[in-house]
Each structure stands twice: as C-alpha cells, then as structure tokens.
Amino acid sequence: xxxxxxxxxxxxxxxxxxxxxxxxxxxxxxxxxxxxxxESLFQVYKLSKTDKMVDFGCGRGRVAFYVHNRFQVPVxxxxxxxxxxxxxxRNKATYRLRAQHIKAPIRLVFGLAEHYEVEPEDNKFYFFNxxxxxxxxxxxxxxxxxxxxxxxxxxxxxxYPLPKYKKILQTKTPFRLLTKIRIxxxxxxxxxxxxxxxR
Ligand SMILES: C[S@@+](CC[C@H](N)C(=O)[O-])C[C@H]1O[C@@H](n2cnc3c(N)ncnc32)[C@H](O)[C@@H]1O
Numbered sequence: 507x508x509x510x511x512x513x514x515x516x517x518x519x520x521x522x523x524x525x526x527x528x529x530x531x532x533x534x535x536x537x538x539x540x541x542x543x544x545e546s547l548f549q550v551y552k553l554s555k556t557d558k559m560v561d562f563g564c565g566r567g568r569v570a571f572y573v574h575n576r577f578q579v580p581v582x583x584x585x586x587x588x589x590x591x592x593x594x595x596r597n598k599a600t601y602r603l604r605a606q607h608i609k610a611p612i613r614l615v616f617g618l619a620e621h622y623e624v625e626p627e628d629n630k631f632y633f634f635n636x637x638x639x640x641x642x643x644x645x646x647x648x649x650x651x652x653x654x655x656x657x658x659x660x661x662x663x664x665x666y667p668l669p670k671y672k673k674i675l676q677t678k679t680p681f682r683l684l685t686k687i688r689i690x691x692x693x694x695x696x697x698x699x700x701x702x703x704x705r
Contacts, residue, residue: 512541513568516575517604518597520568524590532638536565536590539634539665544572546689547663547699553577558627560584562619562645563636567594570612571601578608584615584622591616620644624652629660639670646679653704662702672700680704 509521524536553559557579561569564583574581585591594614602612615622620641631649633642646662653660662681664671675681681702688698 507541509541516571517600518567518571519593520566520571520597524565524587526587532641533586534563534635534637536587537634538565538568541568541572543665543689543692543697543699544569547665547687548573548576550687551663551685551699551701553579553630555579557630558582558625559630559632560622560624560628561632562622563634564594564614565590567597567601567614569632569634570594570614571597574608574610574612575601575605578610580610580613580627582613582615582622582625582628584617584619586616586618588616620648622648624648626652626656626658628652629658630663631660632663632665633671634665635668635671639668639674642671643674643678646674646681650679650704659703659705662704664700664702666697667700675702 513520520538526533526535559573559579560582562584564570564585567583570581570583583594585594598612598614619636649660681704684701684703686698686700
C-alpha cells in the first residue's frame with residue numbers, strides 16, 4: 507500500500523520532511539518511517555496488551571498511531587519541534603474520530619526527549635535517528651534509571667541504525683541485540699530494524 511493510502515486509512519497526514527531552521531542544532535529533521543518498513547517490522551515483532559511504546563522524536567506521529575491502531579496498546583510520542591508537534595496533535599484529533607473504539611491512551615508530549623521521565627509501564631522504545639549520539643546517551647541513561655527503579659524487560663528498536671547508536675548500546679548499556687529485521691526489496695541494506703533487549 508502506498509504512503510498516501512496508508513495515511514488516509516489512519517486519517518492522518520504524516521508525509522513529507524521538515525528541516526530545523528537553525529543549522530547548528532544537533533536534532534535531526536522530520537522524516538517518517540516508511541509504512542512498508544513498519545509492516546515488515548510488525549509482521550515479525552509483535553506487541554502484547556501489556557506493552558507500552560514510546561517514540562522518541564515522534565514527528566507527526568506516524569509510528570505512534572500505527573502501533574496504537576495495530577496493537578491497541580498505549581503509546582507516547584515526544585516531539586521537540588513546535589510546528590511538527592502541532593501537526594501531530596491535529597493528527598491525533600482526526601485519527602481519534604475513527605479510532606474511538608480503541609481504549610488505550612495516546613499521549614503526545616511537546617519537549618525534548620532527553621527530558622522525558624520514563625514511566626514504569628514504558629517498555630518499548632522506538633528511535634528513527636532523531637538526534638545526536640550524545641542525546642541518545644542521555645535518553646538511554648534515563649531508560650536505565652527507570653529500569654533500575656522498576657525491574658522489567660525493555661526493548662529498544664532502532665530504524666536505520668547508526669553505527670554510533672549501536673556502539674553506545676553494546677558498550678555502555680546492558681542492552682543486547684535480540685533480532686535484526688530486514689525490509690524485503692529494500693536495496694539500501696542500512697534501512698533495517700535492530701531490536702535490543704535489556705532483561
Ligand atoms: C527522523 S524523524 C522520525 C519521526 C518518527 N519517529 C517516525 O519514525 O516516523 C526524527 C524526529 O525527531 C524530532 N527530534 C529531534 N530531536 C529531538 C529531541 N531532542 N527531542 C524530541 N524530538 C526530537 C525531530 O523534530 C523529528 O520530528
């Protein structure tokens with residue numbers, strides 16, 4: 507299914523890019539995870555009713571709405587770009603018109619991912635290259651603080667994983683690679699998912 511059709515199905519608008527105006531920022535631009543990639547991931551990697559996903563740098567909310575719709579689980583999206591965040595809020599309103607029957611909450615937070623206080627129920631953390639590796643380090647440290655307070659298995663899902671992100675996880679955290687999910691017919695072999703687990 508095409509990107510446009512998929513957006514239409516969820517009643518949202520998530521296509522396109524948005525660059526940051528200030529070229530000095532260490533935050534990356536908005537670009538959505540392709541729906542075809544999400545389909546490949548979630549054919550293999552399933553969520554259960556007790557899971558809760560956080561998308562760090564959720565952009566217009568595509569991953570959050572997709573996951574909410576497919577698995578009916580609570581989702582959180584954190585976005586630092588004000589205009590993009592407002593678009594995510596508009597998407598939530600239109601998405602909800604067709605998804606009133608799904609009771610799980612959708613929470614969109616305006617702010618920096620590194621300032622988000624990880625909640626004891628959060629257990630699936632999604633990243634599509636939102637920011638620099640130094641910010642990624644802060645966010646993974648926050649995840650680990652939460653896990654130490656409330657022991658539970660948690661996963662980090664990386665789309666289009668950067669070598670620097672992989673290195674942090676492997677050398678500075680107890681997360682270990684659980685699975686690698688490739689996208690059929692994708693010629694760029696770096697466009698894949700890596701799922702890391704901390705047990
Ligand atoms: C590559 S997009 C990914 C969007 C979405 N996760 C997806 O996969 O469809 C990265 C997003 O992260 C946001 N971002 C960058 N730095 C951030 C930060 N420190 N805190 C929260 N959001 C941030 C950007 O504005 C952008 O919307």
